[in-house]
Amino acid sequence: MNEITKSGAPLLKIDEATVSRNGRHILDALSLEIAEGEHTAIVGPNGSGKSTLIKLITRQHYALAHPDNRPSISLFGQDRWNVFDLRALLGIVSADVHLAFTTDSELIGYDAVISGFFASQGLASHHTVTPDMHAAARTALRWVEGEHLAQKPMEQMSTGEARRVLIARALVRDPRALLMDEPTTGLDLVASRRFLETLRRIAAQGKTLILVTHHITEILPEIQRVILMQDGRIFRDGPKAEILTTENLSALFGARVEVRKNGEYYEAEAV
Numbered sequence: 001m002n003e004i005t006k007s008g009a010p011l012l013k014i015d016e017a018t019v020s021r022n023g024r025h026i027l028d029a030l031s032l033e034i035a036e037g038e039h040t041a042i043v044g045p046n047g048s049g050k051s052t053l054i055k056l057i058t059r060q061h062y063a064l065a066h067p068d069n070r071p072s073i074s075l076f077g078q079d080r081w082n083v084f085d086l087r088a089l090l091g092i093v094s095a096d097v098h099l100a101f102t103t104d105s106e107l108i109g110y111d112a113v114i115s116g117f118f119a120s121q122g123l124a125s126h127h128t129v130t131p132d133m134h135a136a137a138r139t140a141l142r143w144v145e146g147e148h149l150a151q152k153p154m155e156q157m158s159t160g161e162a163r164r165v166l167i168a169r170a171l172v173r174d175p176r177a178l179l180m181d182e183p184t185t186g187l188d189l190v191a192s193r194r195f196l197e198t199l200r201r202i203a204a205q206g207k208t209l210i211l212v213t214h215h216i217t218e219i220l221p222e223i224q225r226v227i228l229m230q231d232g233r234i235f236r237d238g239p240k241a242e243i244l245t246t247e248n249l250s251a252l253f254g255a256r257v258e259v260r261k262n263g264e265y266y267e268a269e270a271v
């Protein structure tokens, strides 16, 4: 157990968090608790507040203060974090991260992965890279089957290649959990399936996966809990088989959505 985390505390606890933008509550007194080991998918239509929730977790957005000063959000039992310490426990791959790294013409895959140790985008002259860090970077690239991308500039990578490198970067400090935003967006059919298999191996390794998405097909067999978001609130929350139904998804999207099981995965189609 890391000394800066509280033993037995939930991975994530959100307590009536309200995030307001331009006078509008885009997260509305949202409460949510996720335990370590509880692989979870958070699903919602466009505009339901998923990105805002991710930004609340990553400290890019802050919730309105509670009158009694209790924290709106805590991670691993702590409500105050610096980004550097938090990244050692919670790896994050979001659309923002993807965009920032793939527009950096100077950065090669290997340095992008190593920079995970410094919570920076690439390496600077004051960064000292130890042999252990090199070993961890090679291991992380192997995990995502991305060894061949080590010398390739991020700017020249396909979406799927860059996604693999960024997951390696998120994994390089051996975090306890991985938070991912629509991980297969932009990947072709085969790349998506191979990528999901990589995530399954990461889950099997004991890291908690939290997937935020509107793609039902991304919900891995290991994910047993599904949370549906609507208008900045939790709409449904529970075991996957109970939540991923035609009735719930149709109510969530406001149109008929048929849900089917396909092997260990789920599919949904608007009809």
Ligand SMILES: Nc1ncnc2c1ncn2[C@@H]1O[C@H](COP(=O)(O)OP(=O)(O)OP(=O)(O)O)[C@@H](O)[C@H]1O
Pocket (backbone or CB within 6 Å): 021, 022, 024, 026, 044, 045, 046, 047, 048, 049, 050, 051, 052, 053, 214
């Ligand atoms: N700065 C802002 N000012 C006002 N409203 C905002 C602002 N940022 C986001 N919103 C609104 O908050 C709501 C939630 O946005 P958010 O980006 O979190 O949704 P989302 O579920 O991630 O959507 P998507 O699937 O399209 O990415 C949307 O209705 C959006 O228009």
